[in-house]
Amino acid sequence: MEPFTKLTANALPVARPNVDTDQLLPARYLQKPRSAPFGDFLFRDLRFNADGSEKPDFVLNKPFYRDAKIVVAEENFACGSSREHAVWALYDYGVRAVIAPSLGDIFSSNAAKNGLLTIILPAPVVAGMIEALQAEPDLEVAVDLEAQTVSLPNGPAHLFEIDPYRKRLLLEGLDELGFTLTQLPAIEAFEKTYAG
Amino acid sequence: MAQTLFDKIWNEHVILDREDGQTLLYVDSHFLQDGSAPAFEMLRQRGVKPRVPERAFGTPDHYVPTDSRDLASIKDPEKRAMADALREDTAAAGIEFFGLNDPRQGIIHVVAPEQGMSRPGMLIVCGDSHTSTHGALGSLAFGIGASEVAHVLATQTLWQRKPRTMHVTLNGALHPGVTAKDIILALIAKISAAGATGYAVEYAGPAIDALSVEGRMTVCNMTIEAGGRAGMIAPDEATFAYLKGRPFAPTGADWDKAVAAWRALKSDPDAVFDREVVMDVGAIAPMVTWGNSPEEALPITGRLPQPADAATPEKREAMQRTMNYMGLQPGMALGDITIDRVFIGSCTNGRLEDLQSAAEVVRGRKVAAGVEAWVVPGSGPVKAEAEALGLDRVFKDAGFQWREAGCSMCLATNGDSLAAGQRSASTTNRNFVGRQGPGSRTHLMSPAMAAAAAVTGRLTDVRDLLGSR
Ligand code: SF4
Numbered sequence: 001m002e003p004f005t006k007l008t009a010n011a012l013p014v015a016r017p018n019v020d021t022d023q024l025l026p027a028r029y030l031q032k033p034r035s036a037p038f039g040d041f042l043f044r045d046l047r048f049n050a051d052g053s054e055k056p057d058f059v060l061n062k063p064f065y066r067d068a069k070i071v072v073a074e075e076n077f078a079c080g081s082s083r084e085h086a087v088w089a090l091y092d093y094g095v096r097a098v099i100a101p102s103l104g105d106i107f108s109s110n111a112a113k114n115g116l117l118t119i120i121l122p123a124p125v126v127a128g129m130i131e132a133l134q135a136e137p138d139l140e141v142a143v144d145l146e147a148q149t150v151s152l153p154n155g156p157a158h159l160f161e162i163d164p165y166r167k168r169l170l171l172e173g174l175d176e177l178g179f180t181l182t183q184l185p186a187i188e189a190f191e192k193t194y195a196g
Numbered sequence: 197m198a199q200t201l202f203d204k205i206w207n208e209h210v211i212l213d214r215e216d217g218q219t220l221l222y223v224d225s226h227f228l229q230d231g232s233a234p235a236f237e238m239l240r241q242r243g244v245k246p247r248v249p250e251r252a253f254g255t256p257d258h259y260v261p262t263d264s265r266d267l268a269s270i271k272d273p274e275k276r277a278m279a280d281a282l283r284e285d286t287a288a289a290g291i292e293f294f295g296l297n298d299p300r301q302g303i304i305h306v307v308a309p310e311q312g313m314s315r316p317g318m319l320i321v322c323g324d325s326h327t328s329t330h331g332a333l334g335s336l337a338f339g340i341g342a343s344e345v346a347h348v349l350a351t352q353t354l355w356q357r358k359p360r361t362m363h364v365t366l367n368g369a370l371h372p373g374v375t376a377k378d379i380i381l382a383l384i385a386k387i388s389a390a391g392a393t394g395y396a397v398e399y400a401g402p403a404i405d406a407l408s409v410e411g412r413m414t415v416c417n418m419t420i421e422a423g424g425r426a427g428m429i430a431p432d433e434a435t436f437a438y439l440k441g442r443p444f445a446p447t448g449a450d451w452d453k454a455v456a457a458w459r460a461l462k463s464d465p466d467a468v469f470d471r472e473v474v475m476d477v478g479a480i481a482p483m484v485t486w487g488n489s490p491e492e493a494l495p496i497t498g499r500l501p502q503p504a505d506a507a508t509p510e511k512r513e514a515m516q517r518t519m520n521y522m523g524l525q526p527g528m529a530l531g532d533i534t535i536d537r538v539f540i541g542s543c544t545n546g547r548l549e550d551l552q553s554a555a556e557v558v559r560g561r562k563v564a565a566g567v568e569a570w571v572v573p574g575s576g577p578v579k580a581e582a583e584a585l586g587l588d589r590v591f592k593d594a595g596f597q598w599r600e601a602g603c604s605m606c607l608a609t610n611g612d613s614l615a616a617g618q619r620s621a622s623t624t625n626r627n628f629v630g631r632q633g634p635g636s637r638t639h640l641m642s643p644a645m646a647a648a649a650a651v652t653g654r655l656t657d658v659r660d661l662l663g664s665r
Contacts, residue, residue, distance in 0.1 A: 016514055018389050018489045022628040027609050031259070031274040034234055045630050050616075076390035079423060080626065082325040084234070084341040102390050105359075105425050106325060110341035163357055164216035176343070177242070180351050183212070183220065187353055190211045196224050196317065 001115045003173035004145055007096055009069035011141040012060060013133040019073060020080035021107065025089040027081075038085060039092035064137030072129050072141070073100040078107035087114045097143050099150060101126050112166040113176060117143065119150060119160045145171060198464035201430050202361050202396045205336040205461070209319045211353060218355045225313060226348050227322035228254030228291070229304045233281040235323060235345035246289040246349040253313060254286045255294040257303045258609045262572050262599040265296050275610065289349075302575025302601040305329040305543035309413065310577055312442025316431035316458040321348055326543050326625065328419045332412035333439070334431030334461050336396070339420065359425045362395040363469035366403035368478030373659040375553065376411035377545060377623070377642035379403065380418040381483035381493040383475060389491040393423030395471065398463060403477040404429055409438040410549040417544045418625050421490040430462035484530055484655055485627045485640040487518045492627070494530060496645065496657045502526045521629060522637050523617070530655050533639070537620040538569035538596075538650040539632070540643050542606040545623035546574025550643040551582045554623075555590045557647035557661055563595035564653030570597045572604040572612075594651070608633045621649035 029041045046058050054061045060068070071077075071090065077100040078086055087110045090098065096116060101123040108118045121129075132152055133139055142151050145167065149157040168174060199207075211220040232254065239245070246252065259279040261269050270276040279296070286293040294301045300311065305326050308314045316334030321327060323345040330337035340354065348354055366379065384391070397419050404412065412429050419427030429435075436455050439445045446454045481495035494500075500519070503526055506512035519526060524533065540546075540554050551571060563569045571591050573579035579601055582588060588598045604612040606624040608631070614620055616635025623646050624631075627638040639655060648658040 015510060016517075018491075020489075020626070020628045022626070022631055026630055026634070027607050030231060030609060031272075031278045034237065045634055050634065076388075076393070076423065079389060079393075080325065080420075080628065082323060082339040082341050083231075084343060087341075102393055102423075105393055105423065106339055106341055110343065113341070113343040163218075165214070165218040165355070165357070168216065176355065177244075177347050177350055180220070180347065180353060180355070181244075183353075184351075186212050186220070187222070187351060190222055191352075194222060196208065196222075 001173040001175065004096060004115055004117050004170040006144050006146070007069060008140050008142040010064065010067055010138065011070035011072050011133055012065045012068035013130040014059065014071060014073035014077065015130050015134070017074040018076045018079055021078055021083050021086040021104065022080060024078060024086040025083060030083060030085055034088065037092065038088040039094065042089040042093045062137065067094065069094050069096050070141050070143065071095055071098045072126060072133060073098065074126065074130070075101045075123060077103050079104040082106045084110045084114070087111050087116050091116050099126060099129070112169050115170065115173065117145060117170055119143070119162070121150065121158055121160055125158050198467040200361050200463040200467045200469060201334070201398055201428060201461060202336060205317055205319060206358065208317065217357050219358065220353050221319060221356055223321055223348050223352050223354055224251065224318040225320045226252040227304050227308055227320065227327070228252060228282060228286065229322070229324060230256035230259045230279050230282045232323055232345055233278055233285070234342040235349060236281070236285040238343065238346040239349055244350045246291065248352040249290040251352060252291045252349070253308065254282050254291055255301050255304055255307050256282050256296060258603045258607060260296055260602040260610055262602045262604045262610065262612055265600055267296055272611065299576040299580065302578065303543045303546060303603055305417065306546055306574030306578065309333060310442070310575055312439050312445035315439060315445065316435060316461050321354060325420045326417050328424065328427045329413050329417040329543055331426050331428035332409060332416040333435055334429060334458065336426055336428060338426040359396045360394055360470035362392055362397045362424070362471040362473065364397055364399045365401040365472070365474045366399060366477050367401050367474065368403055368476040369406065370403065370477050370480070373644060373662050374480055374482055375642040375644060376407055376414040378480050378483045379477055380415045381485065381490065381640065382480045384418065384422045384490050385483070385493040386475065387422055387473060389421060389489045390423045392419060395424055396426040396428065397424045399427065399429050405432065408549055409434055410547045413547070414544055418490070421625055431458045482642060482645050482658055484645065486522065486524060486530065488521060488627055488629050490625070490627060490640060492518070493640070496530055496655060498530055500524055500526055500528050500530070523619070531657065533619070533655045534653055535567060535621045535639070535649050535655065536618040537614055538567060538646050539572070539605045539620055539622040539624065540570065540646050541572030541574060541604055542624040543574060544625045545643050546572065546578065548578050548581050550623065551578070551587050554643040554647035555587045557644050557658055558594045558596070558651060559590050561594055561651040563650050567650060567653050569595065569650040570599060570605065572599045573601050575601045596650070605632050607631065621646045621655065
């Protein structure tokens, strides 16, 4: 997994609440292996017509947002199912950070395991960022994981909180399973006395 | 210190606490379905084998056909591979598996409780968000992603940060025609689709005590639709009666010992929760959703909102976009919405009690002209029990299709789907854009309400039909 430290990049404003994982990655792609081009399936039905042509009105199809590496979304982004494919779709498209006032629980934990940083900021801050990005699509958003800050050019640095564990996974590109396997003696000791 | 039900189960499963706030938890039972293939693939890539196969169990549900029990009848090779991969992966690992031709196959969240595999005090995970269902039996159960499924298979453990706790007290008594589904839809409408994000939710109160265990599963099932990590209900006599005699439940002296331990599984009277919500279920009418989020639910007697009344221009635009997608007019009466399809089933409402309550409405009536109505039992045993009660005849005589167990049109991954623009009355849990197929329009409701819609061809207050007989 690629470590995440700092990122300054274009950002995609998603100005709608409750964008669910079915929108991020429609269920019909769940049967695809991890090697499939999940970036092409991101926002599939919002982005493309049934015949495969682009929907020009959808925000990701607008020129300035196409190479966005950051998503700034309204509340409850990526709610719904546990499909890790929703993370893969964002990641394969090139997105490395998602900023929102609130996020689906399982999505956040899936994200950290795949090198995608999720950031919670207060709703008014996020609303301000979305407005700024809509007004000036080529604005670059700067994310610094070490310092736990998000900022727009000439704007204040907004501090965000992150679970220290997730931070470490991301900063070091750490493989969680590898670490747990080093804890096997503790697991075995637990099992010896465990009645359940 | 006084403890909540959640604390008690959590503490029992702690292997170690780390200074960064994460806890390594021991997993009692790991349920697998036919979406688990990527996790097994991750393990193979690492050369790691499932560590405690006897603590896992699998049955295919998302990709199985519901018009036959023949895997070969799945024409799409990728779908067939998904349904089949679970058989191969579980066989290779020595994991218990109910295949398509096993009469006990069905939706994992229906099958595991039905078999007595989900029991009080257990920590249960599954790579599916509706794992919250099992909390209805007094367990701590939650959905995980593919990387976590691989982690649990490899270690039988999971890293978690302790969620906050929410206590939902449900007072009063339900009116006739109002069900567990209406309770949870009303609650989500009240606290929003993100209202329980970051929380483990415990439901309690007289209205929960009065619910059957099946109804409690419906409530816990949709906790994820409020964003909740887990939904749970303290076990009581009804729970014990439900579990007694089930194939995987303890027997004899073990049973007595288990019940004695289960009786202690309740929140202490002075336990403190991070959030308290109180609701009177006597004030709830049958609910239906009109939009694309489960929080967009209203009493059937209501009207759609007016975008013009929305608090902000963005909200107005969002509401209008939703109405456009759903093909609905601002302010229209919910009872004026006509439907094309009816789906009774899913892990939310595919159990025997659900089929009984729908059959009660359907009996002696006919599916309205132009409506295609399906019943998809949640499991093989649900189907068999319903048939023993003659419910299949009730549905078939009315013009319903009576199908084989699976997720079917809840998620449409097996090919059972709505056509673009079609509108369904559905007993499922998500009304997301395209959930039941691209362009599909879903209205969520209880089985009785879906049955009422089937026979009238429009969203209908089931109380009018129950009263008029
Ligand atoms: S019935 Fe629907 S919600 Fe339940 S497990 Fe199947 S697809 Fe998921």
